Amino acid sequence: MKGAFTLSNREKNRITVDIYGQQYVILGTESPSHIRHVAMLVDDKMRQISSRNPGLDVNKLAVLTAVNAVNDYLKMKEHLERLQIEQEKE
Amino acid sequence: MKGAFTLSNREKNRITVDIYGQQYVILGTESPSHIRHVAMLVDDKMRQISSRNPGLDVNKLAVLTAVNAVNDYLKMKEHLERLQIEQEKE
Numbered sequence: 001m002k003g004a005f006t007l008s009n010r011e012k013n014r015i016t017v018d019i020y021g022q023q024y025v026i027l028g029t030e031s032p033s034h035i036r037h038v039a040m041l042v043d044d045k046m047r048q049i050s051s052r053n054p055g056l057d058v059n060k061l062a063v064l065t066a067v068n069a070v071n072d073y074l075k076m077k078e079h080l081e082r083l084q085i086e087q088e089k090e
Numbered sequence: 091m092k093g094a095f096t097l098s099n100r101e102k103n104r105i106t107v108d109i110y111g112q113q114y115v116i117l118g119t120e121s122p123s124h125i126r127h128v129a130m131l132v133d134d135k136m137r138q139i140s141s142r143n144p145g146l147d148v149n150k151l152a153v154l155t156a157v158n159a160v161n162d163y164l165k166m167k168e169h170l171e172r173l174q175i176e177q178e179k180e
Contacts, residue, residue, distance in 0.1 A: 008163060016158060018151055026157065042156045062152030063109055066132045067116065069159030074128060076166045 020046045020058065045069065110136045110148065135159065 012029045018037035026035050028067045050056060056064070102119045107129035118126050135155045140146060146154070 005096075019145070019157070022150070022153070024150070024153065024157070028137070028161075030161070034164070038157055038161045041160045041164070042153065043158070045156070046153075059149040059152055060112075060114070062149060062156055063112070063114065063132065063136075066152055066156040067109070067114070067128055067161050068133070069156050069163055070131045070135070071118075071128045073159055073163040073166060074124070075162060076170060080166065080170050080173070082169070083177075087177070 018062075019043045042069070109133045110151075132159070 013027070013035065014034055015026050015028075015032050015035045017026055017036060018022055019039050020043050024039070026039065030038075042065060044070060046061055049064050049068065050061055053061070053064070056069055093174060103117070103122055105118075105122050105125045107114050107116055109129050109132050114129070116129065118125055120128075132155060135158060136151055137180050138149055138165065139154050139158065143151070143154070
């Protein structure tokens, strides 16, 4: 993998991570340990989904991993919004 | 795309969505509108990242989209945890 990827617009750290057997260069303001943690979670998620969907090609596996991650994000966001509404009521 | 993907373990709804020009069958307990919303966000994210990284192949684009989504998820989770700690202090 030769390309460099952007995790955020204000670039700072340049970290090489391994996701599903492929190397990626991630650029971001986040700490190297945060970036490695994110990469590890993506790698785990891809392996989980792959084991539930044997024979899935890596491209579709990656898209489905993104779908799952966005779904987790939205659920967390809804939970946060409910908490904030409750706080306002108090 | 012929395969069926699992968004959650307790399957219920079977929704066909279009992400980055490819059709995916998503199985999940979430409502069809929620699943379509997730798919639309993934599609948007892939197009955003693609425009910032021209020439990126679709597989790496999908992995980077998953990296961004997991990063967003973790940030939201940390925010939620801080809120909960503040609530406990009150």
